[in-house]
Amino acid sequence: MLIFSEAIIFYYIAVGRAADLPGEPMMIIEIVKPVTRLRRGQAGMTGLQTAILLIAFATVAAVFGYAVLNAGLYSAERGKETVYAGLQQARANMEIAGSVIVESDNTDAVTILFTVRNAIAGAPIDMTPNDGATANKSRCILSLTTAEAYCNNIPWKCSPVGTSDGDNLLEPGEQMEIVIDLTGAWTANETTGAWVPIGINDWFNIQVKPTQGSTMTVQRTLPAGLDTIMDLH
Numbered sequence: 549m550l551i552f553s554e555a556i557i558f559y560y561i562a563v564g565r566a567a568d569l570p571g572e573p574m575m576i577i578e579i580v581k582p583v584t585r586l587r588r589g590q591a592g593m594t595g596l597q598t599a600i601l602l603i604a605f606a607t608v609a610a611v612f613g614y615a616v617l618n619a620g621l622y623s624a625e626r627g628k629e630t631v632y633a634g635l636q637q638a639r640a641n642m643e644i645a646g647s648v649i650v651e652s653d654n655t656d657a658v659t660i661l662f663t664v665r666n667a668i669a670g671a672p673i674d675m676t677p678n679d680g681a682t683a684n685k686s687r688c689i690l691s692l693t694t695a696e697a698y699c700n701n702i703p704w705k706c707s708p709v710g711t712s713d714g715d716n717l718l719e720p721g722e723q724m725e726i727v728i729d730l731t732g733a734w735t736a737n738e739t740t741g742a743w744v745p746i747g748i749n750d751w752f753n754i755q756v757k758p759t760q761g762s763t764m765t766v767q768r769t770l771p772a773g774l775d776t777i778m779d780l781h
Contacts, residue, residue: 641667656745672717697741
């Protein structure tokens with residue numbers, strides 16, 4: 549029996565000579581026709597189409613990668629700014645150096661004194677005092693709270709202790725003593741409540757609020773017996 553290749557069979561069918569094929573012509577035709585239809589229904593992809601698809605995928609990936617990278621850079625920049633802002637705030641903090649001293653007339657407190665310095669050797673802090681007449685020029689605000697009254701932006705004085713360059717800036721290596729006179733006329737201008745002199749067993753709270761940095765709180769309680777000079781640790 550002769551074996552014909554598929555190409556020869558297709559040729560005979562195409563030229564109308566299927567009857568010349570050996571064997572049963574109709575059976576050969578019936579076998580070949582489905583194969584012919586299968587081949588006609590197949591569609592291939594050219595190299596140009598493949599290249600276009602690859603370029604499209606690469607473009608989409610590049611755009612997506614750029615968007616992700618840009619978002620990451622933006623987040624990193626915001627995070628860096630937050631860290632720098634936190635460092636600036638931390639560098640502008642102050643702390644008490646030593647004890648809080650209270651002077652009294654043996655009945656009520658008349659003066660409160662304490663010394664401050666930079667908590668970290670960092671940014672200078674403006675300590676321009678509020679002498680009562682320059683309340684609007686002071687950049688460091690002090691408030692006093694007792695059990696009876698709250699007084700904001702109270703008058704206070706300061707003087708350098710030890711090394712100083714003579715200005716009102718609290719710089720690294722410098723210390724300043726803050727003095728609050730509790731007998732001044734300002735006590736009649738309380739923000740809320742009614743001013744009552746601070747006496748035995750009374751507590752007081754002083755907040756030092758610079759323009760930069762956190763608020764420093766000084767809270768103490770007077771003893772049961774008042775001396776002329778008291779060291780409140």
